[in-house]
Amino acid sequence: MTTIDRAVLTQRLYIHDPAAPEATVVVPSVLVAVRWLGGRLLLVRRCESGLWELPGGRVHVGENAVEAAVRKTAAEAGVQVLVTGLEGMFTDPDHVVRSLHGEVGQSFAVLLRARWTGGVPRGDQRGTSDARWIPPADMSKLAMEPSTRRCVAQALTVGEPPCLR
Numbered sequence: 001m002t003t004i005d006r007a008v009l010t011q012r013l014y015i016h017d018p019a020a021p022e023a024t025v026v027v028p029s030v031l032v033a034v035r036w037l038g039g040r041l042l043l044v045r046r047c048e049s050g051l052w053e054l055p056g057g058r059v060h061v062g063e064n065a066v067e068a069a070v071r072k073t074a075a076e077a078g079v080q081v082l083v084t085g086l087e088g089m090f091t092d093p094d095h096v097v098r099s100l101h102g103e104v105g106q107s108f109a110v111l112l113r114a115r116w117t118g119g120v121p122r123g124d125q126r127g128t129s130d131a132r133w134i135p136p137a138d139m140s141k142l143a144m145e146p147s148t149r150r151c152v153a154q155a156l157t158v159g160e161p162p163c164l165r
Contacts, residue, residue: 012098015147023096027105030069031056033087033155034079034114040133041155042121043142044076047129052142054151055079055131056109069112077131078122081114088154088163095147111151111163 014020031054034042043052055076059068066083073081088111095107121131134142136156144152154163 011100013145014094014096014098015092015145016094020094020096021098021104023093023104023106025103025105026108027097028059028065029057029107029109030059030065030072031109031111031151031155032069032073032081032083032114033111034073034081034116035155036116036133039136039156041136041139041152042073042077042079042116043132043134043152044123044128045130047123047125047127050129050143051148052134052144053148054111054155055128065110065112069114073114074119076124076128077119078124079119079131080117082117083112083114085113086162087111087113087157088151088165090147090151090163090165092147092165107147109151111154113155 033054042055044055045052055073057072059065069083070081073079090109093106096104097107098104121133123130139152
């Protein structure tokens with residue numbers, strides 16, 4: 001069971017927490033696994049929590065998952081990508097987020113693999129304070145939510161079938 005309180009006026013994440021509110025909506029989102037030289041993985045650091053994670057976010061109405069992945073990676077990390085495949089799908093009904101507006105959503109995240117096509121990693125200074133190519137050996141040193149660690153571990157696999165949870 002994990003409950004992570006974010007800064008005041010942000011969201012609250014519940015992972016297998018019996019005290020979690022009941023989700024009223026499923027929230028489709030994308031996460032993007034962009035690998036670079038030496039197997040490095042692109043990660044962003046969230047402004048509100050200081051935690052590291054894969055770039056990504058909600059899929060907007062009228063947008064497909066690939067378009068959302070390209071948009072979110074450019075916005076959050078300053079990097080342009082070409083989506084090349086599916087790495088996984090994470091749909092744990094006990095992973096819910098209460099937004100600052102009170103909406104309680106069940107996570108439904110699609111992890112997409114992408115290739116770097118341009119740009120230099122940088123945080124957007126609104127949602128992300130930093131973006132970097134992180135060597136696989138350094139991942140354990142970074143502050144991350146447990147659910148993010150599972151997605152990062154899947155993103156670091158090579159030649160394995162997609163993870164479906």
